[in-house]
Amino acid sequence: MDWLHSLNPTIQDVLSAIGRAILALIPIFVPVPFMIWYERRLLSWMQDRIGPNRTGNITFSSTSSAVPGFLKGKKIKLFGLAQSMADGLKLFLKEDIMPDKTDRFLFILAPCIALFVALTLGCTIPFGGDKRFSPVADVNIGMLYILAISSLGAYSTVLAGYSSNNKYSLLGGLRASAQLISYELAMGVSLGSMALITGSLKMTDVVTNQSGPLYGMIGFLHNWNILTPMGFVSAAIFAVCMIAETNRPPFDLPEAENELVAGYHTEYSTKRWGLFMMAEYMAMLTFSMVFATVFLGGYQWPIRWDVFDFLENNFLIGIVTMLVKGALGLTAYIWIRATFPRLRYDQLMNLGWKFLLPLAVVNLVISATWIFAKASYGSLAALITVGICYAVLAFIWAMVRHRAKKVEPQYRSRSVNMVPATRRTVEMVSNKEVTP
Amino acid sequence: MMLAGPAALATVGVVASKSAVRSALCLVFNFFILAFLYFSLSMEMIGITQIMVYAGAIMVLFMFVIMLLNPKLIDEKKDYKLPIGLLFGLALFMLLGSQILPKLMTANVPAMEYEVGSPKLVGEALFTTYVFPFEVVSLLLLVGVVGSVFLAKRRTP
Amino acid sequence: MNGVPLAAYIGLSMFMFTTGVVGVVIRRNPIVIFMCIELMLNAVNLAFLSFARYRYAADGVSVNLAMNGPMMVIFVMAVAAAEVAVGLGIIMAIYRLKEEVDVDEINLIKG
Numbered sequence: 246m247d248w249l250h251s252l253n254p255t256i257q258d259v260l261s262a263i264g265r266a267i268l269a270l271i272p273i274f275v276p277v278p279f280m281i282w283y284e285r286r287l288l289s290w291m292q293d294r295i296g297p298n299r300t301g302n303i304t305f306s307s308t309s310s311a312v313p314g315f316l317k318g319k320k321i322k323l324f325g326l327a328q329s330m331a332d333g334l335k336l337f338l339k340e341d342i343m344p345d346k347t348d349r350f351l352f353i354l355a356p357c358i359a360l361f362v363a364l365t366l367g368c369t370i371p372f373g374g375d376k377r378f379s380p381v382a383d384v385n386i387g388m389l390y391i392l393a394i395s396s397l398g399a400y401s402t403v404l405a406g407y408s409s410n411n412k413y414s415l416l417g418g419l420r421a422s423a424q425l426i427s428y429e430l431a432m433g434v435s436l437g438s439m440a441l442i443t444g445s446l447k448m449t450d451v452v453t454n455q456s457g458p459l460y461g462m463i464g465f466l467h468n469w470n471i472l473t474p475m476g477f478v479s480a481a482i483f484a485v486c487m488i489a490e491t492n493r494p495p496f497d498l499p500e501a502e503n504e505l506v507a508g509y510h511t512e513y514s515t516k517r518w519g520l521f522m523m524a525e526y527m528a529m530l531t532f533s534m535v536f537a538t539v540f541l542g543g544y545q546w547p548i549r550w551d552v553f554d555f556l557e558n559n560f561l562i563g564i565v566t567m568l569v570k571g572a573l574g575l576t577a578y579i580w581i582r583a584t585f586p587r588l589r590y591d592q593l594m595n596l597g598w599k600f601l602l603p604l605a606v607v608n609l610v611i612s613a614t615w616i617f618a619k620a621s622y623g624s625l626a627a628l629i630t631v632g633i634c635y636a637v638l639a640f641i642w643a644m645v646r647h648r649a650k651k652v653e654p655q656y657r658s659r660s661v662n663m664v665p666a667t668r669r670t671v672e673m674v675s676n677k678e679v680t681p
Numbered sequence: 682m683m684l685a686g687p688a689a690l691a692t693v694g695v696v697a698s699k700s701a702v703r704s705a706l707c708l709v710f711n712f713f714i715l716a717f718l719y720f721s722l723s724m725e726m727i728g729i730t731q732i733m734v735y736a737g738a739i740m741v742l743f744m745f746v747i748m749l750l751n752p753k754l755i756d757e758k759k760d761y762k763l764p765i766g767l768l769f770g771l772a773l774f775m776l777l778g779s780q781i782l783p784k785l786m787t788a789n790v791p792a793m794e795y796e797v798g799s800p801k802l803v804g805e806a807l808f809t810t811y812v813f814p815f816e817v818v819s820l821l822l823l824v825g826v827v828g829s830v831f832l833a834k835r836r837t838p
Numbered sequence: 839m840n841g842v843p844l845a846a847y848i849g850l851s852m853f854m855f856t857t858g859v860v861g862v863v864i865r866r867n868p869i870v871i872f873m874c875i876e877l878m879l880n881a882v883n884l885a886f887l888s889f890a891r892y893r894y895a896a897d898g899v900s901v902n903l904a905m906n907g908p909m910m911v912i913f914v915m916a917v918a919a920a921e922v923a924v925g926l927g928i929i930m931a932i933y934r935l936k937e938e939v940d941v942d943e944i945n946l947i948k949g
Contacts, residue, residue: 351702385799389729396737400709403744407702415748422745426738446800692854692877696861701869708873711854715880718847722891727908731883734915739876739922746926747869750933762864770860777852782845806905807912814909818916825920832927 265381266368272564273367273527278329280526283572284579286325291583301327336519344410344512351408356513356520359401363527366394369448370531370538373563380448387448388440391535392433395490398528399425402492402499402509405521409512417508420590421499424489427597428496432486434605435479438612439470439539452543460624467549471540474631475612480540482605484577487532489597491525493578495585498593533574534567541570607638688714701747705740712736726803847888854881868929872922879918883911 282297289296301323305316343352369387371380384390399422406418440446443454459466460473470476489496500508510521537543544563588596611634618627691714694707712735719728807815854877861874890907 348700348702351706384725385801386725386729389726389733389800393729393732393737396733396741399737399741400744403741403748404702404706407744407748419745419748422741422748426741426745429737688850689853692857696857696865696870696874701867704870704873708876711877712880715884718850718884719887722847722887724887724891724908727887727911730912730915734919735876735880739919742922742926743869743873746930750869750930766860766863769863770856773859774852774856777856778849781848781852802905803908803912806909810905811909814913818913822916822920825923829923829927832924832931 281329297325297328339515348408355405356517359524362398363524366531373560388446406509413505417499428486428489431601431605435482438609455542469542494582533571537570726800851881851885
C-alpha cells in the first residue's frame with residue numbers, strides 16, 4: 246500500500262472517495278432481487294397464498310450418465326430466490342417498445358433520474374463507526390442533503406408522466422408532484438426537530454448523539470431518538486412521509502392501478518420499467534436506513550454494553566446491523582402495504598397538510614422545550630414537562646375533533662348513495678300507489 | 682470554470698427551447714450547477730438550500746402548473762421582438778461588462794477552506810443580526826401562501 | 839490551484855442576468871417569463887455569494903460582514919418562493935378566465 250501513499254494528496258482523496266462510494270453502493274445495490282423476493286413471499290404469507298417458491302429448484306436425474314455420481318438424485322432448493330433473477334433477465338431480453346409521439350429524451354431521462362436519486366440518497370449515511378469507509382461524504386449538511394435529493398425524486402415521475410404522451414401517465418405525474426411537495430414539508434420539519442435535539446446536521450453526529458445512556462439515566466439502553474417522546478412522534482411522521490415519498494401503498498396514488506392503469510409508468514416496458522422498479526426498491530431500502538440512522542441509532546446494537554463497542558466500530562458488522570435495520574423497515578413497508586387500503590386523494594392531502602404538518606411543527610416547538618428544560622432542570626423534569634405538553638396537545642386535538650364531528654355530517658361507509666334515502670322511500674311508496 | 686460552460690448553455694436553453702417543460706428542465710439543470718458553484722465557493726448551506734428550494738420545490742411547482750394547464754405551444758411569431766430583444770440584451774451585456782469586468786480581472790477567489798457557509802454560522806447570523814428581516818420574510822411567505830390559496834380557490838356562487 | 843478568478847463568477851452571473859432579460863422581452867409564454875425572472879434572481883444570488891466569499895477571503899473583512907451575502911441570498915430565495923406561489927396562482931386564474939395564456943393577448947384592463 247506504499248504506492249498509494251506516494252501519490253498526490255488530491256488523487257489520494259479522489260481515490261478514497263471513489264472507494265467509499267463503491268462500498269456504499271454495494272449494500273444498496275446487491276439486495277434488490279432478494280428484496281423483491283422477500284416482498285412477494287411475505288405478502289403472499291400475509292394474504293394466505295404461497296407465492297414464488299419453485300424457481301431455481303433443480304432435481305438431478307438419478308439414472309442419466311451425464312450427471313456425476315455425487316449429484317445423482319439430489320435436489321437443490323433455492324426457495325424461489327431465482328424468480329427475481331429470471332424476471333430481470335426477461336426484462337432485459339424483451340422487445341424494447343417506445344410509443345410513438347413520445348418526447349424521446351425525457352422518456353429515457355426519467356428512469357435515469359429515479360435511479361440517480363435512489364443511488365445518491367445514501368451518501369451521508371454512516372454504515373459503521375469506522376470513518377475511513379463510510380459515509381461517502383461526512384458533510385455538515387447531511388440531513389439537508391437527504392431532503393434535497395429525495396425532493397429531486399419528483400422529477401422522475403413528473404417527466405415520465407409528461408413524456409409518455411398518455412392521459413393516464415400525465416395524471417399520475419400530476420398526482421406525484423403534488424403528493425411529493427406536500428409530504429416533503431412534514432418530513433423536513435420532523436427531521437428538523439431531530440436536528441434541534443442533536444445540535445448538528447451531520448449524520449455521524451446524529452448517530453454519536455444517540456450512543457449515551459437513555460435520558461442520561463437508564464444505563465442499559467441507548468439514547469435512541471425513537472425512545473424519547475418527541476423522537477417517537479417525529480419517527481411516526483417521518484415513517485408516513487417516507488412511504489409517501491417512495492410512492493408505496495397506501496400512498497401509491499401516482500400509480501393507482503384501478504384508476505390510472507399504471508400511472509406514470511404506463512407506457513414503460515423492459516429495461517426502463519426495470520429501472521423504475523429497481524429504483525423504487527433501492528429507495529425503500531435507503532429510506533429505511535435513513536430512518537434507522539436518525540431514529541434507531543444507526544449501526545448501534547439495541548442493548549448498551551461495553552462488549553459490543555468493538556463490534557459497533559467494525560465496518561462489516563456495522564453494515565450487517567444497518568442491513569438488518571433496513572430489512573426491519575422493509576418489513577414494515579410490506580406489512581403496511583398488506584394492511585391499509587389506498588387513500589382517496591382528498592384524504593391524502595388532508596393527512597399531509599392538516600394533520601402531519603401541524604403536528605410536526607408543534608413537535609418542533611416541544612423539542613425546543615425539551616432542550617430548554619433539560620439544560621435548566623435535568624432530564625426527569627424535561628420528561629415530565631414534555632409529557633404535560635403532549636397531554637395538553639391530545640386534549641386540544643380531542644376538543645377540535647369533537648367540534649368537527651358536530652359540524653360535519655358523518656358518513657357510515659365509503660360507498661355513495663346515488664339517491665338520498667328519503668327520496669327512495671317516497672318513490673317506493675309512489676310505485677306502490679301506481680302499480681295496482 | 683468547468684461548471685460555468687454547462688450553466689451558460691442551460692441558461693440559453695431556458696430561453697430558446699420551444700416547449701415549456703424543456704425550458705423548465707434546463708432551468709433545473711442550471712440551478713443544480715449553480716448549487717455546485719456555491720459548493721465551490723464553500724457555501725454548502727446555501728448550495729443545499731438552493732437544491733432544496735429551487736430544484737426541489739419551486740421548479741416542481743412550475744412543472745405542476747405547466748402540466749395542469751398544458752398550454753398549446755404558443756407559436757412564437759417572428760416579429761420585431763426577437764431582434765430588438767437580442768440587440769437590447771447584447772447592449773446590456775456590453776454595458777455591464779465594460780463597467781464591471783476590467784476592475785475584477787486581477788481578483789482571484791482564493792481556494793481555501795473557510796467556514797462562513799457552514800450551517801452553524803448561517804443559523805447564528807439568521808437569528809441574531811438578521812432576526813427582524815427573517816421574521817418579515819416569514820410574514821411575507823405567509824401572505825404569499827394565503828394569497829395563492831385565495832387565487833386558486835374555485836369561487837362557487 | 840491558485841483559485842478561480844472572480845471575473846469568471848461575475849461573468850457567468852452577468853450572462854445569466856442578460857439572458858433572463860432577453861427571455862422576458864422575447865418570449866410570450868408567461869410561465870417561461872416567470873422562469874426567466876427566476877434566472878435573473880439566481881444571477882444576482884451568484885454575484886452576492888462570490889463577492890461575499892471574495893471580500894472575506896481576500897479583503898479580510900470580519901465574519902459578521904461576510905454573512906451579508908448568504909443572508910441576502912436566503913431572503914431572495916424566500917421572496918422568490920412567495921412570488922412563484924402567487925404568480926402561478928395568478929396565471930392559473932387568468933387561464934381559467936380566458937382559456938389562453940399569451941402575455942400579448944392579455945388586455946383585460948383595456949375594457
